[in-house]
Amino acid sequence: MKKFIVPLLLTFSFCFISTQSSSKVGVAQAFDLYVQKNAVKVPTEIDLNDVEDEKIREYYAGLDSKSESELQGTNLLKNLKTVLKEGHTPYAYGASGTTQVWQAYEIIDRDWTKSPASEIEGYNPSTNKIIGYVYGSSVEKDRGSDPYVHALYVNRDKDNGTKAWSDHSQKNYGINQEHVWPKSLGFETQTSNVGARGDMMHLMAGNGYVNKLHSNYYYGNVDSSTLIEDAGTTYSYLSGNKLGYSKRLGGSVKVFEPQDSDKGDIARAVFYMMARYSYLEATGETIDSSNPNLAIVNDVTSWQDEGYPSTQSETGKIGILQDLLEWNKLDPVDSFEIHRNNLLYRNFSHNRNPFIDFPQWADYIWGTSEDLNHPTGSAKPSSDVIAKGNDAPVYPKDDSKKLDIKTIAIIAGVAVVALIIVIVIFSKLSKKNKRKVLKTTKKFVKKQTKSSKKKK
Secondary structure, rough: OOOHHHHHHHHHHHHHHHOOOOOOOHHHHHHHHHHHOOOOOOOEEEOOOOHHHHHHHHHHHOOOOOHHHHOOOHHHHHHHHHHHHHHOOOOOOOOOOOOOHHEEEEEHHHHOOOOOHHEEEOOOOOOOOOOOOOOOOHHHHHHOOOEEEEOOOOOOOOOOOOOOOOOOOOOOOOOOEEEEEOEEEEEEEEOOOHHHOOOOOOOOEEEHHHHHHOOOEOOEOOOOHHHHHEHHHHHHHOOOOOEEEEEEOOOOOOEEOOOHHHHHHHHHHHHHHHHHOOOOOOOOOOOOOOOOOOEEEEOOOOHHHHEOOOOOOOEEEEEOOHHHHHHHHOOOOOOOHHHHHHHHOOOOOOOOOOOOOOOOOOHHHHHHHEEEOOOOOOOOOOOOOOOOOOOOOOOOOOOOOOOHHHHOOOOOOOOHHHHHHHHHHHHOOOOOHHHHHHHHHHHHHHHHHHHHHHHH
């Protein structure tokens, strides 16, 4: 009986809505509203255990029967979508301080070193599970333990002062709900706050100041000679998060470059979004804010600041693909990323990010950053190596003291011109004046040599 209730309600809703001349809401929007209102609540019984390799391989077992050609290139993306959407649980995203995504950050983005599980009431160390977990909120009296969280863009080699509820501003250690794939790039202007907009695989706790700097710019390596802003100039612990012009695409394209230790996390989240929300074959699905049509590109296309919805013929786009593929290798999967993926799978979204489990699959789809469109292999879930976690995270580089080739060339050119001018001027001096200049120069060199020896 229950399976007939929802269709009947939707049909009734549509009939009623269509009779209202002032209303513009249709069937798709009515369904969005239904899903949003019925998004599940965050769990209070939480399993903190990581998932065994055997179970990870079982998750992708549906791919084992596919031919080799179906497990590489865009065919692999198409077939991954079937796996990733199966059992995927929707959560509500919104600005309120008590939404499900904010609550989930207490677990999935928790800093387990500064806020260990042993501090949680109801935690059983013998099973590594929590029974009866109580979430906090933005209300002072309801903050509970207000745990520390691991936030995107905060330098991992600095002391982390970010907490789940203390500050949601765009300054200092304040955090936002950071859409790694900006919602304005393909799934904006709709009514639903679940699905892609509330997909916690890419909706991460991120420093608010850098979130604002990122805006909806594409990802890419910044040419240091065209840097617009490094967040580290405002807050030292945000260094390496930069806005500037693309090193790959030239001086007319603005891109955002995160710190090195977040580059791989971001790349793999972007890869997941295309695998989960691509529309590579006609399946009869409705394309809307819950289920957009997304694609990763290697060039920057125009976008609207106010956001745009994707359609079957017009994808929501993000890039730069070559740089993202490079970042996937530069910043390997680490233990925090693996644990987050497992926490989501066991307790919240109930699906996985295949590019955390098998980061090599990105090359099987797109090729490498040096050679696009030539997949390097085909996926074999039953035997491919599963990522174990890099225990030496990549820290931000201090580029402020480094000179790129362009800068070195300019300095060298100026030095050569200056030397030529000195030679010309010296050649025009009389013999007497030349001797004076040489004598003065010798005295200066002798004096500087004595001074340097004293300092030693």
